[in-house]
Amino acid sequence: MSSNALIKALEVLEAFQKSRDALSVKEVADLNEETQSSVQRSVYTLETLGFLEREDAGKRYVPGRACLRPVYGYLRSNRFLETATPYLIDLSERFSTRADLTVLDGTEIVYLSRIPSRDELLNLSPLGRRWPAIQTASGRAILAAMSESERERVIANSEIQKITAHSLSSYEEISDAIVESQETGYAYQSEEVLLGAASVGAAVVGADGTVHGAIILGGPTETFNDADKRRLFGSAVRQAAQAIGVYL
Amino acid sequence: MDVGLMPKTEPKDDPRFLSSVERGFLVLDALAETTGPMSLTELSKATGLAVPTLQRLTATLVKTGYLEKEPSSKRYRAAVKTVDLLYSYLSRNQFAKRAWPHLVKLREDLGLDVSLSVPFGNSMIYVHRLPGYSGNFENTLPGRRVPIHLSASGRCVLSFLEPSQIRTTLGSLPLSKLTPWSKVDIEEIQSEIAKCRKHGYAVVEQEASPGTVTLAAPVTRASSAIAGVSVHSPTAGGDFQSIAERVLPSVISVSRAISVN
Numbered sequence A: 001m002s003s004n005a006l007i008k009a010l011e012v013l014e015a016f017q018k019s020r021d022a023l024s025v026k027e028v029a030d031l032n033e034e035t036q037s038s039v040q041r042s043v044y045t046l047e048t049l050g051f052l053e054r055e056d057a058g059k060r061y062v063p064g065r066a067c068l069r070p071v072y073g074y075l076r077s078n079r080f081l082e083t084a085t086p087y088l089i090d091l092s093e094r095f096s097t098r099a100d101l102t103v104l105d106g107t108e109i110v111y112l113s114r115i116p117s118r119d120e121l122l123n124l125s126p127l128g129r130r131w132p133a134i135q136t137a138s139g140r141a142i143l144a145a146m147s148e149s150e151r152e153r154v155i156a157n158s159e160i161q162k163i164t165a166h167s168l169s170s171y172e173e174i175s176d177a178i179v180e181s182q183e184t185g186y187a188y189q190s191e192e193v194l195l196g197a198a199s200v201g202a203a204v205v206g207a208d209g210t211v212h213g214a215i216i217l218g219g220p221t222e223t224f225n226d227a228d229k230r231r232l233f234g235s236a237v238r239q240a241a242q243a244i245g246v247y248l
Numbered sequence B: 001m002d003v004g005l006m007p008k009t010e011p012k013d014d015p016r017f018l019s020s021v022e023r024g025f026l027v028l029d030a031l032a033e034t035t036g037p038m039s040l041t042e043l044s045k046a047t048g049l050a051v052p053t054l055q056r057l058t059a060t061l062v063k064t065g066y067l068e069k070e071p072s073s074k075r076y077r078a079a080v081k082t083v084d085l086l087y088s089y090l091s092r093n094q095f096a097k098r099a100w101p102h103l104v105k106l107r108e109d110l111g112l113d114v115s116l117s118v119p120f121g122n123s124m125i126y127v128h129r130l131p132g133y134s135g136n137f138e139n140t141l142p143g144r145r146v147p148i149h150l151s152a153s154g155r156c157v158l159s160f161l162e163p164s165q166i167r168t169t170l171g172s173l174p175l176s177k178l179t180p181w182s183k184v185d186i187e188e189i190q191s192e193i194a195k196c197r198k199h200g201y202a203v204v205e206q207e208a209s210p211g212t213v214t215l216a217a218p219v220t221r222a223s224s225a226i227a228g229v230s231v232h233s234p235t236a237g238g239d240f241q242s243i244a245e246r247v248l249p250s251v252i253s254v255s256r257a258i259s260v261n
Helices: A004-018 A025-032 A036-049 A070-076 A079-095 A137-145 A148-157 A171-184 A221-225 A227-246 B019-032 B040-047 B051-063 B082-092 B094-110 B152-158 B163-172 B186-199 B240-257
Strands: A052-054 A061-063 A098-105 A108-115 A130-132 A187-190 A197-205 A211-220 B067-069 B076-078 B113-120 B123-130 B145-147 B202-205 B212-221 B224-234
Touching (some): A004 A025, A004 B019, A004 B051, A004 B082, A036 B019, A079 A098, A079 A227, A098 A137, A108 A137, A108 A211, A137 A187, A137 A197, A137 A211, A187 A221, A197 A227, A211 A221, B019 B040, B019 B051, B019 B067, B051 B067, B094 B123, B094 B224, B123 B152, B152 B186, B152 B224, B202 B240, B212 B240
Antiparallel strands (some): A052 A061, A108 A130, B067 B076
């Protein structure tokens, strides 16, 4: 038993996640393979509620400010995020660099927190950005901390994506990177998702063994090219991740 | 009430308006109003909807991935997919994107919490919130709503209305208290808004969040205010007058930089 009108309205909102631009009713209808009149009703309702806004008062729509609301319930009830936030602020201050937090959802990592740094103006992806876990430092740190069977399941469901020329492009390379991060306690990537940007990530594991997600220090590749600095950042995220895990 | 960028509210009795969609979002909103998972009974109390209706709505929201049901307690909580809605707003909204680097710089310059909020119904809602110090966790999150009359940026937005409009707007609001310091007297709030109109910024001390002082300046488009840039400081941080003198020029400069002509 479910509400079809609600499902259709959510699908209309999700259509905007598949497209980079503002969309008209017709474009949403085409994307969702729905009739224009059905989409029109969803759009009317979503606009009235503030989930869609007209771009420049025209006929095309973009997600509206009501979209900011539902996530608040998720974030404020998230003990992992709450426990980690002071550590992220501290890491970011100590190293004058960006500190982020991600969780695994299916085969992707999702950003739940970003403590920005002025030097990181190039890296503008906002909260909620998703990337394939296997292609990222934090994703591989999370995978490295999971049981072998869970890890294999996520990897088997993942598809390798060549996001940049530096993205790891074989399962062998990815599995080597995971093994390496198991040895060092943190994962490292350079320019695999964004040119000019590198990061180290460490998984946060609770006292009961639950893998909650990962914390990251990220910045320009120059910073991380220096092996000493990379190790310094790596051990800092590893230690912070361990300290957070104790409370979860 | 129609303030600046706020979407025009069309009548909900239009035949195109789908009330089950509104009710579904009421469930997610109820979960945003409280910490921790909620049972159907609690959701019913919070939303005014009947339990059978809620069973249908929660089933739909679980199926679509926005809600999770805790197997042990049968309580519901918002799921990680709600973050995708935030992302779709932040990644498409030119204004939110343009504001971000300015806010990052402002936070670094001042070493304090900074935020950007926009009017949303009777509230201001945080678009960006950049924590500068380890304060109250809930204050570090986007999506938090603050009643417009208790919000420094809300008072900035209201200060761009005609005085008669301000009175009508305040008269139509449920002037609720969030803290013992919250101003709920119309005259008092009006005089704060008048100060903001005169000086170009608003200061709110502990009215929305105990222990926090906020200074905000309006972001404008043409002749109306569409948002507010705020700096938040712990009250324990010292004499606010001297903090205000220090932060004001930077806040004003950022609010002007992201204003639209």
